[in-house]
Amino acid sequence: MKRSNSEKLYEKALEFFPGGVNSPVRAFKAVEGAPLFIKKGKGPYIWDEDENQFIDFCCSFGPHILGHNYPDVHQNIVDTLSNGTSFGAPTKLESELAELIISRNPYIDKMRFVSSGTEAVMSAIRLARGYTGRNKILKFEGCYHGHADSLLVNAGSGLATFGESSSAGVPENVVQDTIVIPLNDIEALELAFEKHADDLACVIIEPIPANNGLLLQERSFLLKLREICTANNVLLFFDEVISGFRVAFSGAAEYYDIEPDIVSYGKIIGGGLPVGAYGAKKHIMQSVSPDGPVYQAGTLSGNPVAMAAGIAQLTVCSQPGFYEDQEERTQTFVNSVNAHAKEKGYDFSLVTIGSIFWLAFSDSTTIRSASQIDADMTPFKKLHKALLERNVYVGPSGYEVGFVSYVHTKEILENAAQQFKNAMDEVFS
Ligand code: PLP
8 A cells, every 4th residue: 555645645634743643642652654644534544645545433533423524514515604704703604503402411501612522621620629619529540531631630648548640741740539439330430439528529520531542431330429419519521522412412421321410522512613612510611611600601602604514413313312323333333343352362353332442452241440451562563554554443442442433434434344344354363
């Protein structure tokens, strides 16, 4: 496969950007070589600068649930763009998108649009602290919530101790207010509450942890979280930047039927343009500026072009049967790949929920925390290369999940499953 144009562009990008990229997950560090430079996307496909065509399962790391350049999304963007791009004043599009969401979402009464998932989570943490008057937050090892200082924290040395910064530049005093415990561990949760409940503003979790592989949680664990938070007046914060509008319209909260107090969204909500959002019930949201004392603002928040993209995308997602259909096609694809792996005895399977899947190289049923994932990325690296050679694109890290879109038809998924099987045969046999 010719990749010389991507290689040249990468050389040039290295002159301007750390690692040649504007977000580290785009680098091919884990799989080696130059990242593919993408020229265009249409439907389930992307084309690189060497004119190679790929079935795309990265989908921009999640936003493109309708595939690339979906006609309604494209048209709404173009129509809105012709009126200008940003005014620093409200537009009716913000309320249109909010109404589309809130009228179908029993968990939030009010919301605020921002420009990324990180900003949504960071602002909502401030809201949780401002609303409760408490400073500490509890998060789970293996959950990623964007790159705000207080969330770039690894577990410390003992259970329910304070975390340790996972990035240079994050001060120790910031990290001291973040407690980190393992996922799906009720004992650690109870211990953390015993020690810190009175100081805790919120417990934040990806209810479907999808940033360190796909670490599916027991519903009973999520219910336990709900109970213990309620009993201690601690807010339960579902970070639904990936799972929101992905596994159900109202995300994992709807999928598991568990009510969070605060929710963050991103990715799908903006139809491929930069949008994030956070929301809660009215009594919590009234703490947000200008109604309340929690300051939060944004020059481009609720940007009309991005709102237009979100409106068009979520209108399609809100159609009856949308999520059932997504899940059914994904399940058929996953079953086909997994049956082949099982038949051949490969130590590999796809783990799935909704239209998310993850390439797992160990016994997926035992994976409950990030520490249980095999850190050896060699098999992933080989499979990633074998898939690329067969024109199938998945994100360039074994910790990332893949996404199936509305326009990954049964036929395209059958073809993709065959390519997965061929790639597995090359790598494992
Ligand atoms: N929260 C979760 C669960 C995410 O997966 C991500 C990004 O992948 C973020 C927050 C941060 O979102 P963004 O990259 O838009 O800042």
